[in-house]
Amino acid sequence: MEASDERPIGGASRERAVLEAIERRRRRRPRMTEERITLAHGSGGRATQALIEGLFLPELTNPLLDPLADHALFQAPEKVGPRLALSTDAFVVKPLFFPGGDIGELAVNGTVNDLAMAGARPLYLSAAFILEEGFPAADVRRVAASMAAAARRAGVAVAAADTKVVERGKADGLYVTTAGVAIVETELDLSPAAIRPGDRIVVSGTLADHGMAIMIARGELELEAEVESDTAPLHDLVRTLLSATDAVRCLRDPTRGGLATIMNELALGAEVAIVLDEAALPVKPQVLGACEILGIDPLYVANEGKLAAVVAPEAAEVAVAVLRSHPLGRDAAVVGEVRATPQGIVLLETAFGGTRVVETLVGDPLPRIC
Amino acid sequence: MEASDERPIGGASRERAVLEAIERRRRRRPRMTEERITLAHGSGGRATQALIEGLFLPELTNPLLDPLADHALFQAPEKVGPRLALSTDAFVVKPLFFPGGDIGELAVNGTVNDLAMAGARPLYLSAAFILEEGFPAADVRRVAASMAAAARRAGVAVAAADTKVVERGKADGLYVTTAGVAIVETELDLSPAAIRPGDRIVVSGTLADHGMAIMIARGELELEAEVESDTAPLHDLVRTLLSATDAVRCLRDPTRGGLATIMNELALGAEVAIVLDEAALPVKPQVLGACEILGIDPLYVANEGKLAAVVAPEAAEVAVAVLRSHPLGRDAAVVGEVRATPQGIVLLETAFGGTRVVETLVGDPLPRIC
Numbered sequence: 001m002e003a004s005d006e007r008p009i010g011g012a013s014r015e016r017a018v019l020e021a022i023e024r025r026r027r028r029r030p031r032m033t034e035e036r037i038t039l040a041h042g043s044g045g046r047a048t049q050a051l052i053e054g055l056f057l058p059e060l061t062n063p064l065l066d067p068l069a070d071h072a073l074f075q076a077p078e079k080v081g082p083r084l085a086l087s088t089d090a091f092v093v094k095p096l097f098f099p100g101g102d103i104g105e106l107a108v109n110g111t112v113n114d115l116a117m118a119g120a121r122p123l124y125l126s127a128a129f130i131l132e133e134g135f136p137a138a139d140v141r142r143v144a145a146s147m148a149a150a151a152r153r154a155g156v157a158v159a160a161a162d163t164k165v166v167e168r169g170k171a172d173g174l175y176v177t178t179a180g181v182a183i184v185e186t187e188l189d190l191s192p193a194a195i196r197p198g199d200r201i202v203v204s205g206t207l208a209d210h211g212m213a214i215m216i217a218r219g220e221l222e223l224e225a226e227v228e229s230d231t232a233p234l235h236d237l238v239r240t241l242l243s244a245t246d247a248v249r250c251l252r253d254p255t256r257g258g259l260a261t262i263m264n265e266l267a268l269g270a271e272v273a274i275v276l277d278e279a280a281l282p283v284k285p286q287v288l289g290a291c292e293i294l295g296i297d298p299l300y301v302a303n304e305g306k307l308a309a310v311v312a313p314e315a316a317e318v319a320v321a322v323l324r325s326h327p328l329g330r331d332a333a334v335v336g337e338v339r340a341t342p343q344g345i346v347l348l349e350t351a352f353g354g355t356r357v358v359e360t361l362v363g364d365p366l367p368r369i370c
Numbered sequence: 371m372e373a374s375d376e377r378p379i380g381g382a383s384r385e386r387a388v389l390e391a392i393e394r395r396r397r398r399r400p401r402m403t404e405e406r407i408t409l410a411h412g413s414g415g416r417a418t419q420a421l422i423e424g425l426f427l428p429e430l431t432n433p434l435l436d437p438l439a440d441h442a443l444f445q446a447p448e449k450v451g452p453r454l455a456l457s458t459d460a461f462v463v464k465p466l467f468f469p470g471g472d473i474g475e476l477a478v479n480g481t482v483n484d485l486a487m488a489g490a491r492p493l494y495l496s497a498a499f500i501l502e503e504g505f506p507a508a509d510v511r512r513v514a515a516s517m518a519a520a521a522r523r524a525g526v527a528v529a530a531a532d533t534k535v536v537e538r539g540k541a542d543g544l545y546v547t548t549a550g551v552a553i554v555e556t557e558l559d560l561s562p563a564a565i566r567p568g569d570r571i572v573v574s575g576t577l578a579d580h581g582m583a584i585m586i587a588r589g590e591l592e593l594e595a596e597v598e599s600d601t602a603p604l605h606d607l608v609r610t611l612l613s614a615t616d617a618v619r620c621l622r623d624p625t626r627g628g629l630a631t632i633m634n635e636l637a638l639g640a641e642v643a644i645v646l647d648e649a650a651l652p653v654k655p656q657v658l659g660a661c662e663i664l665g666i667d668p669l670y671v672a673n674e675g676k677l678a679a680v681v682a683p684e685a686a687e688v689a690v691a692v693l694r695s696h697p698l699g700r701d702a703a704v705v706g707e708v709r710a711t712p713q714g715i716v717l718l719e720t721a722f723g724g725t726r727v728v729e730t731l732v733g734d735p736l737p738r739i740c
Contacts, residue, residue, distance in 0.1 A: 032507055035506060035508070036505065037504060037505040037507060037510065037535055038503060038504075038535070040535075042534050042536070051507075051533060052531070055507065055514060056514050059515045059518045060497075060514055060518050060521070060531065061518075062527040062529070064494065064527055064530075065527065065529055071530060072529035081451015081452065082451065086549075087530050088530050088531065088547070089532045090499065090547060091534075092534045124456055126457065128549075129460065130460050131411065133409050134406050134408075135407040136406055137405055137406060137425065140407065140425055140426075141425050141429065144425060144429035144430060147429070147430065148429045148430050148431075151430070157435065158432070158435055159442035159444065159456055160435065160442045160549070161422070161426060162458050162459045162547075163412065163421060163422060163426070164412050164460045165409050165412025165734075166462050166542060166545075166738060167409065167737070170542040171540060171542075175500055177458070177500075177549075179549030181454070364535075367535070367536075367537070368534075368536060
């Protein structure tokens with residue numbers, strides 16, 4: 001993976017390296033320079049940022065979209081009724097069926113989770129299918145049944161749907177896009193702006209399960225580890241956490257681009273530094289083994305049933321305990337902390353006592369992971 | 371087009387033919403019998419119904435989705451705040467750019483219109499893009515700019531977005547799925563259940579413009595008529611109509627499958643007959659000419675900027691006058707009426723004094739029209 005500048009650094013050279021990283025970032029301020037779309041534009045990493053911030057955002061700019069959160073918050077114009085949240089994701093995962101889930105379950109959980117990160121309880125989903133001519137009807141049914149089961153589990157209804165068909169060779173079996181509306185059930189403003197130096201970074205469980213499950217399921221690798229996707233709806237875990245403490249600053253689900261990319265977004269958005277502790281990162285042994293064999297850093301691998309929470313320092317222990325009390329948070333851990341400087345930078349303190357800069361993902365070693 | 375049983379009928383043979391049509395419909399009660407997806411499953415016609423009612427609905431069934439309207443109506447759980455509407459559509463139109471519009475404008479207007487048919491004012495849209503590797507960035511920008519312009523025109527913001535990239539040969543340039551949330555601004559229950567015998571069918575303008583513009587733009591035909599898509603946002607036209615009369619029973623936008631398919635849905639949903647007057651159907655001369663050359667019935671061709679309204683008989687004249695006062699309704703006309711029997715059947719009184727049954731579209735002569 002080309003994602004990170006893998007240089008152990010310390011002392012004066014460490015400071016210089018960090019300053020260089022800031023300068024590199026400034027130079028690389030997302031701009032869409034390529035003339036054609038590449039797979040990297042779908043990675044969730046720097047190319048995706050360039051596409052979104054350099055191309056879509058200048059056109060579509062508005063106060064709800066501009067924060068580039070995974071959801072938009074709004075209220076009916078007369079300011080009556082509760083705050084609502086809106087979110088959407090397209091799902092193009094390959095293969096469609098994989099250990100631990102399938103595209104239908106992923107499509108429900110993915111949008112439920114984007115909404116849950118706003119502290120919102122999902123009410124209704126929409127689903128739009130693009131089907132490839134010749135795709136087996138039995139597989140459409142299997143995906144629909146899986147969506148229905150996932151929706152029941154998450155307590156939402158698929159309230160609106162649409163289906164289009166394209167010619168053979170103009171899709172890859174089935175793509176599905178979900179959107180969701182949710183009711184915001186917290187008074188908290190869960191945004192990067194709430195993050196403060198000293199805050200702790202908590203993750204709800206093991207990292208990289210989904211991405212590695214997909215990689216292995218593709219069968220392109222000489223690797224047969226037993227790794228299952230972690231796809232799961234996180235709204236109840238979020239509800240449990242927020243009912244135990246109001247010292248939660250911000251919530252994100254580290255999907256495409258992994259924890260590294262999410263942490264970079266928060267560090268940039270809050271103008272703080274985030275320091276992760278490599279030894280504290282929970283990763284299943286078989287996932288770590290697969291990552292090592294493939295030379296992939298689990299920090300960059302997608303999760304589909306995990307959240308990262310930034311919490312006030314005094315609430316970190318409670319947050320971990322509460323998360324661990326929930327079936328979806330058993331492996332929760334404090335994995336890092338927020339510092340005032342260097343602003344906009346994510347650092348990793350490695351198990352060997354070094355420190356390195358954790359960059360946003362560059363390129364896309366794992367296309368079509370969700 | 372195989373869509374209709376083109377048999378002029380009258381008197382006793384007419385009655386028999388109608389009874390046969392009812393029996394055929396009963397036998398053909400939507401069931402998904404094909405083992406593989408065909409282009410016809412994307413037509414909006416009978417195969418689409420079979421896919422949706424025979425496959426998706428049994429899995430995803432719930433009170434909001436079951437009516438199979440173009441939108442779902444809901445209110446926040448505490449019943450505070452206004453009624454809201456949710457809708458989604460995937461757009462796979464080919465070509466992406468065509469006379470009168472492009473996929474971006476279509477994607478905004480399409481969802482705005484689905485919501486407008488609930489008497490709802492669109493508030494926020496989401497947009498999810500599936501991009502094909504190698505697609506020109508300039509064309510992405512053009513689509514984004516077009517969506518932004520359409521959103522401004524419709525008074526909505528694209529509040530949430532997502533982008534995925536798939537390999538070359540796994541898409542066709544760009545697909546986009548929009549979803550929308552709207553606030554319902556009418557007390558009326560605009561549903562087929564409100565339709566009564568004697569009601570009139572009003573359309574807001576000329577039929578078949580969008581579908582024929584796409585057909586011609588593909589350049590596969592030896593035909594060079596000047597036909598532009600009618601893509602337009604209809605929420606303001608709906609607002610104008612509903613503020614002039616509360617005798618509107620039901621609104622639909624006749625997109626895929628055309629007016630014929632929408633009328634069949636209403637006739638079935640309301641358990642009434644609908645009789646259309648061929649001589650009253652507004653169709654531009656060049657569109658009619660193109661349809662005749664291609665042997666296509668304009669009743670089955672998609673519209674993207676027209677509505678069909680069912681109105682009480684005493685309100686028909688007012689409705690037409692009000693629609694004509696609006697730039698998007700200048701060619702509005704009464705085109706038919708509702709009768710008690712034969713239930714579930716749409717009839718066309720032809721210009722030559724005959725009557726034929728207008729069936730739901732079968733097959734898909736116009737794939738990827740939206």
